[in-house]
Amino acid sequence: MKDWFKYIVATVAGLALVLIFPESGIAKSIINTGAAVFENLGRYILIPFVFISFTSGIANLRRQKQALKAVAYSLGWGVITSLALTVTAGLVAWKIFPADFSGVTGTEAIGALELTPFSEFITNVINSNVLASFTGNISLLLPVVVFALLLGIALKPDEDFIRPAFAVMNSFSEAFYKLARILTELLILGVVFISAVWFAETFSSNIISDSIKLVILVALVTLLAIFLVLPLLLLILGKTRKPYLWLFALIPPAILAWFSGSTITAQVPLLLHTRNNLGVAKRVSSTSIPLLAIMGRSGSAMIGVVTVCSLYSTINGTSIPFLSLLLAILLTTLFSLISITTPPGTEILFIVAMTGSLMGNDFTSTLPIILPMMPFLLGASALVDTISAGFGAGTVGRILQAHSPVKAKDYL
Numbered sequence: 001m002k003d004w005f006k007y008i009v010a011t012v013a014g015l016a017l018v019l020i021f022p023e024s025g026i027a028k029s030i031i032n033t034g035a036a037v038f039e040n041l042g043r044y045i046l047i048p049f050v051f052i053s054f055t056s057g058i059a060n061l062r063r064q065k066q067a068l069k070a071v072a073y074s075l076g077w078g079v080i081t082s083l084a085l086t087v088t089a090g091l092v093a094w095k096i097f098p099a100d101f102s103g104v105t106g107t108e109a110i111g112a113l114e115l116t117p118f119s120e121f122i123t124n125v126i127n128s129n130v131l132a133s134f135t136g137n138i139s140l141l142l143p144v145v146v147f148a149l150l151l152g153i154a155l156k157p158d159e160d161f162i163r164p165a166f167a168v169m170n171s172f173s174e175a176f177y178k179l180a181r182i183l184t185e186l187l188i189l190g191v192v193f194i195s196a197v198w199f200a201e202t203f204s205s206n207i208i209s210d211s212i213k214l215v216i217l218v219a220l221v222t223l224l225a226i227f228l229v230l231p232l233l234l235l236i237l238g239k240t241r242k243p244y245l246w247l248f249a250l251i252p253p254a255i256l257a258w259f260s261g262s263t264i265t266a267q268v269p270l271l272l273h274t275r276n277n278l279g280v281a282k283r284v285s286s287t288s289i290p291l292l293a294i295m296g297r298s299g300s301a302m303i304g305v306v307t308v309c310s311l312y313s314t315i316n317g318t319s320i321p322f323l324s325l326l327l328a329i330l331l332t333t334l335f336s337l338i339s340i341t342t343p344p345g346t347e348i349l350f351i352v353a354m355t356g357s358l359m360g361n362d363f364t365s366t367l368p369i370i371l372p373m374m375p376f377l378l379g380a381s382a383l384v385d386t387i388s389a390g391f392g393a394g395t396v397g398r399i400l401q402a403h404s405p406v407k408a409k410d411y412l
Contacts, residue, residue, distance in 0.1 A: 003273070003412045004251035006188045011255060014195030018203065028200065035197040038190025042256070042265040045183060049176045049268060050141065050290045051148050056173035057286035058152025059166055064283070066400050067153075073399055074288040077392035078296030081233060082336055085302040085384065086329045088229050089221040093309035094325050099217040100313040101369045141264070142340060145290050173286065180272040184412075187256060187269060195259040198375055205372045214310060215376060221306055222380040225299070226387055238395035249277035249411055250390045257386035261378030262344055266386050267293055277411045278394045281402035288393035294340050296392060297347070299384025301336035303377050304351035305329055307370065311352065311363050324359060331355040348377050 021027035061067035093099070157166040202208065208215055231243035240246065253273055257266035267289065274285045308328045312320040320328065335354045339347040349367055356363035370377070397403035 003184065003188075003269075004248070007191055007252045007255045010188050010191035011195045011259070013192045014259075015199050017192065017196040018199040022203075031193050031196045031200070034190075034193030038187060038193055039260055039262070039265050041183065041190065042187055042260070042268060045176065045179055046264065046267050047141065047144055049180065049271070051144050052169065052176050053173045053271070053282070053286035054145055054148035054290055055152040055155060056166075056169045057283040058149055059155040059157065059169065060283035061287060062153065062156040063158075064402075066283075066402070069400060070284060070287050070396055071291065073396045074291045074392060075295055077237070077288075077388075077395055078292050078298065078337075079333075080237075081230065081296065081298040081388050081392070082301040082333045083329075084229050084233060085221075085225050085298045085388075086305045086333050088224055089302040090305045090309065090325050090329045092221050092224065093217060093306045094319060094322075097213075097217050097220055098309070098313060098319055099211075099213040100310050101211065101214065101366075101373070141290065142294055145294065173282065177272065177275065177282070180268045181412075184252065184269045184272055191256060191259065194256070198259045198261075198379065201375050205375075207372050207376070211373070214373065217306060217310070218303070218373075218376050218380050221302060222384060225302060225384045230384075230388055230391055234391050234395060238391065238398050240394070240398060243391075245408060246278060246391060246394060247387065248408065249273060249406075250387055252412075253386050253390070254383055257382040258379040261375065261382050263293060263297075263299075263382045263385040263389070264344065266382070270386055270390055273412060274390050274393045277406060278390065278397070279404040279406040280393050280397035281400075281404075284397045284400060284402045285393045288396045289389055292389040292392050293385075295337050296389055297336040297339055297381075297385055298388045299381040299386075300339055300347050300351060301332045302384060303348055303381040304332035304336060304355065307348060307352045307377065308332065308355050308359075308363075311356070311366060311370075312361060314369070315361070315363075315366060327359055328355055331358055345374075345378060348374075348381060 017027070017031060058067055061070050155162060155166050155169060157163045226247065227244075231247070234240060234243040234246065250270070250273055253266040253270040256269060257263050260266065263270075271285060271289050274280050274289060275282055278285075280288075305328050309320050309325065312324070332351050332355050335351045336347075339350055342350040349370065352363055352370070353367065394403070
């Protein structure tokens with residue numbers, strides 16, 4: 001049985017749990033606990049996995065004299081997709097299908113956003129104790145990648161005494177991919193709990209009935225992103241005629257990303273399916289995916305600009321001016337590149353708050369009305385981030401000719 005089918009069945013099971021036990025306190029407690037456990041499990045091996053596989057990937061790319069190109073193409077894909085998606089989403093939210101938060105009622109207060117100061121951010125990138133990153137917040141993925149990059153450069157097997165270390169790191173990388181396969185299977189059960197929490201939050205907030213127009217707007221820009229904009233970019237840059245087959249190959253991590261609202265939770269299955277289903281060489285997938293997880297948040301930028309446009313309409317009673325829209329597109333793209341520094345789940349709030357501040361609109365007091373929409377906003381941004389990262393790794397693999405064709409019948 002294929003992973004995509006298992007994950008869809010798990011989603012249906014999660015919905016069934018909510019429908020069968022809508023008011024049970026015990027059931028809610030079990031579901032919430034299960035979701036938390038599996039979300040943590042999804043991140044459990046990520047930091048060591050990224051450290052080992054990124055180091056091995058960079059060393060292999062240097063061996064092939066492709067390291068600089070792989071990094072440059074990965075970051076280039078992140079910037080291009082972010083700009084393309086924010087422009088598309090901004091135009092849709094501006095004139096084609098404008099919406100606002102007038103039907104949404106936020107009841108929770110939002111404290112100060114915990115943005116890491118720039119000086120501390122730079123210090124953490126080159127941390128005095130990088131091993132602390134292995135037990136710290138997931139936002140410390142960046143210093144781990146930096147350390148792995150430096151180690152990978154040093155591990156280029158061009159000297160006899162380096163080759164054994166290179167071989168060991170490469171073997172550990174293969175072992176972690178085997179472990180990723182086991183974890184991906186375990187997360188099938190996790191999707192049952194994680195999706196159940198998403199459905200419960202969505203049904204209890206009545207957000208669909210209270211603000212159907214805003215829900216449609218988010219759904220519309222998300223569908224345009226994954227079925228039009230990203231496939232077009234894949235056709236142009238990735239030189240593949242099968243963008244929708246690639247989309248089909250990434251269904252399992254996409255489902256996990258949507259319901260968890262976190263591209264980080266979906267990283268391990270994404271690494272696995274990008275390599276095994278898209279046929280991307282291990283050295284490329286192990287390098288591109290972590291880089292795009294940090295600086296390829298095109299989905300976060302897209303949802304950020306939609307939220308800014310909708311909040312502006314809510315506060316001012318009119319559509320955002322065109323010049324302000326252009327500024328919002330630029331700022332949401334830029335702030336998405338550093339949203340990894342914020343606590344998990346606050347990326348959209350950070351992008352919106354910072355963009356509004358530089359545009360001369362203080363959205364801080366109105367941010368609570370966004371909270372009921374968070375399952376949709378975080379889910380959509382994580383879904384697009386995950387698919388974009390997979391497409392990006394596939395594109396880099398194509399450009400570097402570091403890929404092998406995989407038939408759909410051979411997908412995991």
